[in-house]
Amino acid sequence: MEIQAALILFGIFAVLVTFGVPISFAIGLATTACVTFLMSFDQAIFVVAQRMATGLDSFTLLAIPFFILAGNIMNRGGIARRLIEMAKVIGGQLPGALAHCNVLANMLFGAISGSAVASAAAVGGIMSPLQKKEGYDPAYSAAVNAASCPTGLLIPPSSTLIVYSLISGGTSVATLFVAGYLPGILMGLGVMIVAGIIAARRGYPVIPLPGVKEIIKKTADAFLPLMLIVIIMGGIIGGIFTATEASAVAVVYCLIVACVIYREVKFSELPSIILEAAITSSIVLLLIGCSVGMSWAMAFSDIPYVISEALNNVSENPLIIMLVINLALLVIGTFMDMTPALLIFTPIFLPVATELGMDPVHFGIMMTYNLCIGIITPPVGSALFISCSVGKVAIQDIIKPMLPFYAAVISILMLVTFIPEISLFLPRVILGYGG
Structure with missing residues (x-):
């Protein structure tokens, strides 16, 4: 049956x-x-x-449309440009400076917008012409942009982790948010290491160190967008508001920054921004x-039990079973978008993982990280296609430059899988998590 x-x-x-x-x-x-x-x-x-x-x-699900709306407002508010200027200050002295700026900007903007595709389009659209002007290979630039844009799906606030919280039976959103920091940062650092090695071999230039006044100005320009993360995470960790309430706070904050302070979003544009967010939210919520x-x-119909038995028949070694699950998710991610894959396969693999003694928070971060790789791999890699589009590179030309980046992010995936403290250290220290 x-x-x-x-x-x-x-x-x-x-x-x-x-x-x-x-x-x-x-x-x-x-x-x-x-x-x-x-x-x-x-x-x-x-x-x-x-x-x-x-x-x-579910009250928790209210956070998704609010975070989508906040991200749309920030996308229109000139945030990417300001974060890129700050990223130049941070990574400008490294080999292949503009590539490092691309990675850092994706990490910052992705965390604020909560969308890898939006990050790839906004940051890549600005960085690609700059890198081309400095003599960077367009395929290399597009590969750096594609490989780094999913980091924002792990670095909170992340709608993907909210979805996992719901489908996993109520895993704490706050704990998942805090747990995503180290894996997301490691993913970005892995991309930067590979980008730096390639850039050093090719002799790509560094950016001259700006003066103190310019550093202060660029940092000040990026201060307000970055404060959004501080306000949201500080409020959640401090118990001031829940993740759902934080999403509403994010919308209000984004409106003030984009419409009143920066004035790059006109109030007349808000109806179209809200409509776009409503359409996106309806698609996501119908899917959920x-x-x-x-x-x-x-x-x-006991399907998870049957699959669990089948996996146990493959091997009794927990390490082998986790490798099989990771391999299955990597293959699934190449053919299925991230959210439906998370929704469908969490109920199948989570019971297996918990039976092996894996913490649900650790498993959620591992699974999210794994499926992040799927959005930068063909044939359904939406972020990969966006990076090719903004970088004006054919899809067949980016596959070879992507290979070392795939190796880096998959290597870090293995670390995240088999070293639980990468995901659980911050929740234990900051939240006193005992899972």
């Missing part, structure tokens, strides 16, 4: 996705077919709809609702 249900669920889902059906509808239809097999069509319609509604009835229904169908 379990195997038949799994074949129906994943088989129909795969067929629908192959024929171009939107992934939310593919998940919903496959779930309905699976539940119909287990019950009846009338019951399936009622149960799936009920589970979708119940899954979306359908995925919650699929998660229930899998649990009801």
